[in-house]
Amino acid sequence: MNRVLAVLVVRDGVLPLGADETIAEAGGAALLVGTGADKAATELPSLSAGWLADNGTFAPGRWARQLAAVLRDTERVLLPASADGRDLAPRLAAELRRPLLAGAIRVNETGAEVARWGGRVCVDLVADGPFVATLQPGVRGPAPAEAQTLTGISLPEADARDVTVVEVLDPEPGTVDLAEAPRIFGAGAGLGGPEAVELLGEVAAALGASLGATRVVTDAGWTGYQRQIGTTGVVVHPELYVAFGISGAAQHLGGLGSPGHVVSVNTDPSCPMTAMADLGIVADAPAVLAELARLLEVR
Amino acid sequence: MLVVAALRWSDQRATVDPLTGEVRTDPRTSGASAADRVALEHALRIAEAFDGRCLAVTVGPREADEVLREALAVGAHEVIRVEALAETITEDGSETARLLLDGLPDRPDVVVCGDHSADRGTGSTPAFLAQRLGACQALGLVELTVAGEELRGVRRLDGGRRERLVFGPPAVCSVEPADLGLRRASLPATIAARRAEIPVARPGSLRYLRAGGTRAYSPRPRALPVPREAAPHQRLLALTGALVERTPPQLVRPATPEEAARELLDYLRRHGYAE
Amino acid sequence: MTYAGPDSRSTVVGESTRTFDVVVVGAGPAGSAAALEVARVGHSVALVERGPFPGSKNVYGGVVYGRILDELVPRWWERMPVQRWVTRRSTMVMTPTQALTLDFRTQDWGKPPYNGATAHRADLDSWLAELAVEAGAVLIPSTVATGLLRDTSGAVVGVRTDRPDGDLTAGVVIACDGVNSFLAKEAGMYPVGGESAHLTLGVKQTLALPRQTIEERFGVTGRDGVDIEILGCTRGIPGGGFLYTNLDSVSIGVVLGLEGVRDGGTRPEELVADLKRHPAIAPLIKGGEQIEYSAHLIPEGGYHAMPELVGDGMLVAGDAAAMCLAAGIWLEGVNFALGAGMYAGRAAAAALAAGDVSRRGLSGYRKLLEDSFVLADHRRLRQLPGLVLSDRVQRNYPGFVCDLVQGLFQVDNPLPKPGLRKLLLRSAKDNGVRLRELARDAWTGMRGLR
Ligand SMILES: Cc1cc2nc3c(=O)[nH]c(=O)nc-3n(C[C@H](O)[C@H](O)[C@H](O)COP(=O)(O)OP(=O)(O)OC[C@H]3O[C@@H](n4cnc5c(N)ncnc54)[C@H](O)[C@@H]3O)c2cc1C
Ligand SMILES: Cc1cc2nc3c(=O)[nH]c(=O)nc-3n(C[C@H](O)[C@H](O)[C@H](O)COP(=O)(O)OP(=O)(O)OC[C@H]3O[C@@H](n4cnc5c(N)ncnc54)[C@H](O)[C@@H]3O)c2cc1C
Numbered sequence A: 001m002n003r004v005l006a007v008l009v010v011r012d013g014v015l016p017l018g019a020d021e022t023i024a025e026a027g028g029a030a031l032l033v034g035t036g037a038d039k040a041a042t043e044l045p046s047l048s049a050g051w052l053a054d055n056g057t058f059a060p061g062r063w064a065r066q067l068a069a070v071l072r073d074t075e076r077v078l079l080p081a082s083a084d085g086r087d088l089a090p091r092l093a094a095e096l097r098r099p100l101l102a103g104a105i106r107v108n109e110t111g112a113e114v115a116r117w118g119g120r121v122c123v124d125l126v127a128d129g130p131f132v133a134t135l136q137p138g139v140r141g142p143a144p145a146e147a148q149t150l151t152g153i154s155l156p157e158a159d160a161r162d163v164t165v166v167e168v169l170d171p172e173p174g175t176v177d178l179a180e181a182p183r184i185f186g187a188g189a190g191l192g193g194p195e196a197v198e199l200l201g202e203v204a205a206a207l208g209a210s211l212g213a214t215r216v217v218t219d220a221g222w223t224g225y226q227r228q229i230g231t232t233g234v235v236v237h238p239e240l241y242v243a244f245g246i247s248g249a250a251q252h253l254g255g256l257g258s259p260g261h262v263v264s265v266n267t268d269p270s271c272p273m274t275a276m277a278d279l280g281i282v283a284d285a286p287a288v289l290a291e292l293a294r295l296l297e298v299r
Numbered sequence B: 001m002l003v004v005a006a007l008r009w010s011d012q013r014a015t016v017d018p019l020t021g022e023v024r025t026d027p028r029t030s031g032a033s034a035a036d037r038v039a040l041e042h043a044l045r046i047a048e049a050f051d052g053r054c055l056a057v058t059v060g061p062r063e064a065d066e067v068l069r070e071a072l073a074v075g076a077h078e079v080i081r082v083e084a085l086a087e088t089i090t091e092d093g094s095e096t097a098r099l100l101l102d103g104l105p106d107r108p109d110v111v112v113c114g115d116h117s118a119d120r121g122t123g124s125t126p127a128f129l130a131q132r133l134g135a136c137q138a139l140g141l142v143e144l145t146v147a148g149e150e151l152r153g154v155r156r157l158d159g160g161r162r163e164r165l166v167f168g169p170p171a172v173c174s175v176e177p178a179d180l181g182l183r184r185a186s187l188p189a190t191i192a193a194r195r196a197e198i199p200v201a202r203p204g205s206l207r208y209l210r211a212g213g214t215r216a217y218s219p220r221p222r223a224l225p226v227p228r229e230a231a232p233h234q235r236l237l238a239l240t241g242a243l244v245e246r247t248p249p250q251l252v253r254p255a256t257p258e259e260a261a262r263e264l265l266d267y268l269r270r271h272g273y274a275e
Numbered sequence C: 001m002t003y004a005g006p007d008s009r010s011t012v013v014g015e016s017t018r019t020f021d022v023v024v025v026g027a028g029p030a031g032s033a034a035a036l037e038v039a040r041v042g043h044s045v046a047l048v049e050r051g052p053f054p055g056s057k058n059v060y061g062g063v064v065y066g067r068i069l070d071e072l073v074p075r076w077w078e079r080m081p082v083q084r085w086v087t088r089r090s091t092m093v094m095t096p097t098q099a100l101t102l103d104f105r106t107q108d109w110g111k112p113p114y115n116g117a118t119a120h121r122a123d124l125d126s127w128l129a130e131l132a133v134e135a136g137a138v139l140i141p142s143t144v145a146t147g148l149l150r151d152t153s154g155a156v157v158g159v160r161t162d163r164p165d166g167d168l169t170a171g172v173v174i175a176c177d178g179v180n181s182f183l184a185k186e187a188g189m190y191p192v193g194g195e196s197a198h199l200t201l202g203v204k205q206t207l208a209l210p211r212q213t214i215e216e217r218f219g220v221t222g223r224d225g226v227d228i229e230i231l232g233c234t235r236g237i238p239g240g241g242f243l244y245t246n247l248d249s250v251s252i253g254v255v256l257g258l259e260g261v262r263d264g265g266t267r268p269e270e271l272v273a274d275l276k277r278h279p280a281i282a283p284l285i286k287g288g289e290q291i292e293y294s295a296h297l298i299p300e301g302g303y304h305a306m307p308e309l310v311g312d313g314m315l316v317a318g319d320a321a322a323m324c325l326a327a328g329i330w331l332e333g334v335n336f337a338l339g340a341g342m343y344a345g346r347a348a349a350a351a352l353a354a355g356d357v358s359r360r361g362l363s364g365y366r367k368l369l370e371d372s373f374v375l376a377d378h379r380r381l382r383q384l385p386g387l388v389l390s391d392r393v394q395r396n397y398p399g400f401v402c403d404l405v406q407g408l409f410q411v412d413n414p415l416p417k418p419g420l421r422k423l424l425l426r427s428a429k430d431n432g433v434r435l436r437e438l439a440r441d442a443w444t445g446m447r448g449l450r
């Protein structure tokens, strides 16, 4: 296998967040492991050389041992810093007795540039030899490959203690991971309180959108911290973003991707959020929201 | 049964100089993160359910005693601080895990951690702990309960899916700050904890990763795929999007909220987001 | 466990053992000074603070006059967390387009024993509380005192807090819980009603600026700093403005009579925005990025508005006892709080030693205050808040003096210069100033400072 390789955990053909980017960062080579890897391989434009290993359900302890056996000569192993990647990478690094450079923005030959302090600081870590790294989803974009070769492999058996997975639950409509929501209604401090934030959630749901929020809103406990969009929260890439009473601080916009359509409802016509909006509505956000709820017959 | 809560002492309100990337921390705003506080609550509950002991540990400097005092006040049976400098930028989770376990008096049956720390934020420490303990790991849990002899958890996956897990000791869990809050310490326990001696273990020192420069985060330029058009002129147009149709931004000042709501709905309809 | 909810107010308790000799509520300057004095002489003392650490809720920087610390901390100036020592103090009178500044500078204030210093409250309050803890006080943070405990005779014997099992019994309770003291009201020490007339609202922004920029713009070097107090920037609402230099930030804000704010319909933020835009101020703060915004009430009624200071088993100190001098160009509260806290601590310790914590046993507190600057200054200056906040000083005089000075220096050739008398009359007339009243106010002012 290659000297640089992305390792992707595939569950029933579903790829992790940041899969294609991690392959692009690894120069096009990847080992897809799990269930439905062949199906997943067709969804990876950046993949040029793929190895596919059917390996049953995800079990980080056992998998790390199995994978280590085939990755000894791979100098740089990259995983996306998504749920399963973050689970597996430390175990893999430990099995391979290598440093883990976790949360990378960029991976180079000798190490990686990693983000610390909630994505506010960058530091170049030097590995002095082979390493394992995890790459933050959403930092780089794809690098489409010209052609693709796929090779099936099987991993050696191994044993380790792991948890038992009872079932996998589909997303609840209300908690669909923001990171993947195509439409988001954002709640800002201008909404004034938890009731309005809750109503915004209902209005959003009526329009098939998810609820996001600024840190001011989540810190105040007006909605769950999981809803925080931004550099220290979730990084999102919606098509549509409708901001209610959001000033548009850099830390918030930093996690917003580049939505095709942005609407901002704000009393301040010159705040950055309104300045970057396709439609800026200068109005009282709670009042507009209440009207919207009435028009949509929410509640 | 020994249930360990691993608490990391770091500044929850650190500021970063946007030019130099210098991080300014303050011991007064330092302590356990929301996730670590929830981890402590789970550790207390698990210890209660299994009739075991709850031990709170932190790997950190002297000032980190504060988080252990808080743990004592809410009912941890013992606490221990593993002496180490706070060098959060270049520290490695595997080293934290090594030192933490070396500093413990006994081998833990269950370790509960936060899902990620405020400073390092990799969430890797619990996995390294599991590796060293030969334990199973259940990371990023949004629910954690005891059922009989077992632990049950719900773990968050990508895309809003979740998985339901069952596992037994030895285990390492990490939890998101969801669902629960840390219980409030009684006044007598608070006063006692303020006066308590905090035991310190000195099993060795942390090794750090070698690092180049530190700077403030700025987004990496996103790579655009090479345009496939044949002519250079066409490629240029494709890259710059010069001829793509675009609606100019619009700023409206509706007279009433109703008018504003209608403006918004019209916009959504025009772009196919609503009927 | 019993949960003492926030609803529980005064609770009558039977005979019980004391948890502490003294309980101090509020770890502001007053509370920490009180706890320090009590702990120093060997009594046990708890310092109960609502915030997660002392000063966490009091985040504004201001000017602190530290000399009272001479009595508490030897060579305090070497240890106190200071931003800059004030060596330049300006008093500015302004109208929307004019400004007249009286600017005073002395290097004497830049060396021991110093005069005023700018300091961040989080730093200052933490430092003071740490002194108390070093002396043996037990700091109990993140804990709110929700009510008083009394014995059957009505004497205060402790406080109830919002923690489970949260009763703290004590020989003496010292209420240092800041403006609008809940505990002092609870104890019936405040006269009922009419409170807002004696309250001002302080609104402050902290703007980050490079250290070197501050030094260039304000003409200071090293640790030297500037304190500017401003009259006439509040659109006629009784109050004043201020601008202080910290090490790498400046604090700017206004202090406003609460009733004026209510009646005026102007938002305090707008006044700060006005002030920041004023041609005399804008160049000083240009490019400053806001890093903090805070608003807080200040008791400014002075001597007349103070509550009873001593009760059975209870003392009141600092802002809780309205011991703040906030009258336009003065803004002193920390020094009074430190002084009062210190004397309260002393009086409590003396009462405990004498075995009498009744109102009589504690009455030494009032005497200590009377003999010191705390009450002496307030008594002497008791007419000043009224004067500085009067309509004439607020609405008419700034325009009057600015016009007068403008007239003096304006060269209207070919017209001849107007005589001073004519200028005086014209400026007075234009600004609705009666010279007779002016003379009387000047007299009151001078007498008030005598
Ligand atoms: C280190 C760090 C990391 C951070 N990370 C994040 C992050 O990940 N995500 C994040 O979101 N923030 C983050 N922040 C916070 C960020 O800097 C801003 O403070 C925050 O995004 C502002 O939230 P907001 O727009 O809701 O509030 P504000 O900035 O207070 O803005 C409120 C807006 O509402 C408008 N408004 C007020 N009243 C009304 C009304 N009645 N009707 C309509 N509009 C009204 C105002 O004009 C204003 O524009 C971070 C900050 C720091 C220091
Ligand atoms: C904008 C502004 C600017 C100012 N500038 C200056 C200045 O430049 N110079 C100056 O000398 N003064 C200034 N002052 C006044 C000064 O801040 C006060 O006079 C001083 O803080 C009084 O100290 P204190 O200890 O009495 O009260 P505080 O400092 O108010 O402390 C009270 C403490 O009690 C705690 N507390 C309250 N209730 C409870 C409870 N129920 N249970 C537990 N804890 C409780 C609070 O959290 C707080 O820590 C300014 C005030 C304002 C608002």
Ligand SMILES: Nc1ncnc2c1ncn2[C@@H]1O[C@H](COP(=O)(O)O)[C@@H](O)[C@H]1O
Binding pocket: B006, B007, B008, B009, B035, B036, B039, B057, B058, B059, B060, B093, B096, B100, B112, B113, B114, B115, B116, B117, B120, B121, B122, B123, B124, B125, B126
């Ligand atoms: N120095 C430490 N001391 C104790 N626990 C730690 C320490 N560092 C990390 N942890 C635990 O590991 C979790 C994840 O941290 P991290 O790997 O830094 O993101 C934290 O939430 C803590 O529970």
